[in-house]
Amino acid sequence: MKHEILGNPDYGQLSVELGPGESFISEGGAMAWMSDRMELESRMMGGFIKSIIRKFAGGESAFLVQYSHPTGGSVTFSPATPGTVLHRQLNGDSLILTKGAFLGCTSDINLSVKFGGWKSLFSGEGAFQVVCSGTGDLFFNAYGAVLEKEVNGELTVDTSHVVAWEPTLDYRIGGMGGLKSTLLSGEGLVLNFSGTGKIYLQTRTLGGLAGWLSPYLH
Amino acid sequence: MKYSIQCQPSYSVLEAELSPGEQLVAEAGAMAWMSSNIKTTTSTRGGILSGLKRSMLTGESFFQNTFEAEGGPGTIGLAPGSAGDICEYELKNGELFMEKGAYLASTPDVKCDAKFDGLKGLFNEGFFVLRVTGTGTLFFNSYGDIEEIDVDGSYTLDNGYAVAWEPTLQYQLTRSKKIRAFLFSDQLLMNFVGRGKVWVQSRSPRTLSNWVHPFRPQKPRESSN
Amino acid sequence: MHIETLDRGAFSSALVKLSSGERFVSESGAMFRCSSNIEIDVTTKGSGKSGGLLGGLKRMLAGENFFFSTYTCQGEDGEVGLAPTLQGEVKVIECDGSRKIICTGGSYIGSTTGLNIDTKFQGLKGFLTGESISFVEVSGQGQLLVSAFGRIVEIDVTSALTIDTGHVVAFEDSLQYSAGKAASGWVQSFLSGEGIVLKFTGEGKVYVQSHNPSEFGSTIGPMLPERS
Numbered sequence: 001m002k003h004e005i006l007g008n009p010d011y012g013q014l015s016v017e018l019g020p021g022e023s024f025i026s027e028g029g030a031m032a033w034m035s036d037r038m039e040l041e042s043r044m045m046g047g048f049i050k051s052i053i054r055k056f057a058g059g060e061s062a063f064l065v066q067y068s069h070p071t072g073g074s075v076t077f078s079p080a081t082p083g084t085v086l087h088r089q090l091n092g093d094s095l096i097l098t099k100g101a102f103l104g105c106t107s108d109i110n111l112s113v114k115f116g117g118w119k120s121l122f123s124g125e126g127a128f129q130v131v132c133s134g135t136g137d138l139f140f141n142a143y144g145a146v147l148e149k150e151v152n153g154e155l156t157v158d159t160s161h162v163v164a165w166e167p168t169l170d171y172r173i174g175g176m177g178g179l180k181s182t183l184l185s186g187e188g189l190v191l192n193f194s195g196t197g198k199i200y201l202q203t204r205t206l207g208g209l210a211g212w213l214s215p216y217l218h
Numbered sequence: 219m220k221y222s223i224q225c226q227p228s229y230s231v232l233e234a235e236l237s238p239g240e241q242l243v244a245e246a247g248a249m250a251w252m253s254s255n256i257k258t259t260t261s262t263r264g265g266i267l268s269g270l271k272r273s274m275l276t277g278e279s280f281f282q283n284t285f286e287a288e289g290g291p292g293t294i295g296l297a298p299g300s301a302g303d304i305c306e307y308e309l310k311n312g313e314l315f316m317e318k319g320a321y322l323a324s325t326p327d328v329k330c331d332a333k334f335d336g337l338k339g340l341f342n343e344g345f346f347v348l349r350v351t352g353t354g355t356l357f358f359n360s361y362g363d364i365e366e367i368d369v370d371g372s373y374t375l376d377n378g379y380a381v382a383w384e385p386t387l388q389y390q391l392t393r394s395k396k397i398r399a400f401l402f403s404d405q406l407l408m409n410f411v412g413r414g415k416v417w418v419q420s421r422s423p424r425t426l427s428n429w430v431h432p433f434r435p436q437k438p439r440e441s442s443n
Numbered sequence: 444m445h446i447e448t449l450d451r452g453a454f455s456s457a458l459v460k461l462s463s464g465e466r467f468v469s470e471s472g473a474m475f476r477c478s479s480n481i482e483i484d485v486t487t488k489g490s491g492k493s494g495g496l497l498g499g500l501k502r503m504l505a506g507e508n509f510f511f512s513t514y515t516c517q518g519e520d521g522e523v524g525l526a527p528t529l530q531g532e533v534k535v536i537e538c539d540g541s542r543k544i545i546c547t548g549g550s551y552i553g554s555t556t557g558l559n560i561d562t563k564f565q566g567l568k569g570f571l572t573g574e575s576i577s578f579v580e581v582s583g584q585g586q587l588l589v590s591a592f593g594r595i596v597e598i599d600v601t602s603a604l605t606i607d608t609g610h611v612v613a614f615e616d617s618l619q620y621s622a623g624k625a626a627s628g629w630v631q632s633f634l635s636g637e638g639i640v641l642k643f644t645g646e647g648k649v650y651v652q653s654h655n656p657s658e659f660g661s662t663i664g665p666m667l668p669e670r671s
Contacts, residue, residue, distance in 0.1 A: 028636030212299025433664025
């Protein structure tokens, strides 16, 4: 399988070229264009119940799609929001993705849904996380550009800017300083990451876009 | 304060490094990440009336956050709500006008207020803009790409695309002079006259708000009985 | 006349440079900046034979505006900046008159006066594309300006290509298309989240956009306040 990421960071896309017998798994509905006679098969992620949870709590589609082609062909995928597409090769390690970040993977990657704890329900994002592990290629997407931050110590992050992080990092959900700032700062809850590891931050959020657009609506 | 504008031009963010005791003011909700030794203070900056004026009339936030590094240097990243670019502007006892929504952040001696710009022409119920004054660094953001145009004489913009302009420029709200266009087009134009800079964004928030309208949830209809 | 595309990032616009007496046509309201010697007018008759009330109504069925805006340069050289609604690229397509170009819902922004802007009824097939029941048909010689949501990719179709609905910007009329299911069965097509796709066959160019506007709309829409 060959892959190419095009158009980053303005409007990133993933193009995958499959040989005969090879397959690729993507988020449902992400295909933009593809070779003729491509074979699609829908799959559930980790069983029926988890798929349903993922759909309603994680904001992702319940089904994943497996693509293959008898003689070889190509598929181009687009995330729902414009921004950056990222690639990460997993070699037995894992990566945690937030809501809506998963785009696609090779078939040897394991995906499982993890509940982030009751507190995470109030954080808006990240109540359900997708843990990606195994060996293979993982692709995920972000709204806007992406900054990769190496945390060594502590970092405070607005919840909706988090796309993914390495499981070597610990986090707790907190407010912005005092009660007044937590309630009125417009930041809501933040995530305090600690430890050593990488975190992927997106430079725009859908909530931010909605908030900015609201005064113009009629 | 050291700062850099990263990820330009489409999804720009401002990253500032604050020395101990140094402050940066930002619109509410703009913080994306920060070191854990940065303290946040939330206030209306200039009283409730100033906050109300700013939020009701220009769509800016009622509260603003002041970030300060404590006990050592700290880093903070700020992101605007809309996709687009960020510009910096140095004020020395100066003045700059901005369209609503354009304010992102500033050093503490820069003041941002709402200003009623009067009846600039017919068919218009008045026009509120942001007036920025003081001394320091101002950061403003655009929706879309941003272009700096040096006006010498006159230049016309569609209403909704001007981000900021220098006070040496005057503007008038107009319509096309052609009678058909006047009758059949709702295009409102901003005609800038004088000598100075105007910053223009390449997309309009109003046009986007019209486009997104059908995707918004429908208000449940009240039953009539 | 010269059309410059300003594409520093994800929000391209076009800057049309006009000499005295030259004219350019755009969909109504696309102008966002111009020098003050540009005369702006609106008309139902943009260029070519596509005028009148009926032309305007037909364009509305194609997802365009009822009116065109026209810009005429008076006196010295002037410029008109045109911007689409969504973020994305704008592209100049050179039309040599040998093939017609079909623009799907809303992608037409402007054209030089030598081009005929007409509409072509697509019926149910057009409706199924997620676009509109009618497309804009461009013929003649000149420059055509189109916009897209995201990046524009030009693909030379030599036999067949499958494109998801919502990704087609424009195509040459030497191509045929049909609406069909994405997977071999309807259940699988529905479950895959792809539903209906377009199959282009024949030989010619198709211009596709990297992102799907209605998918973006349905992602951001629910986060916005209710409409009255």
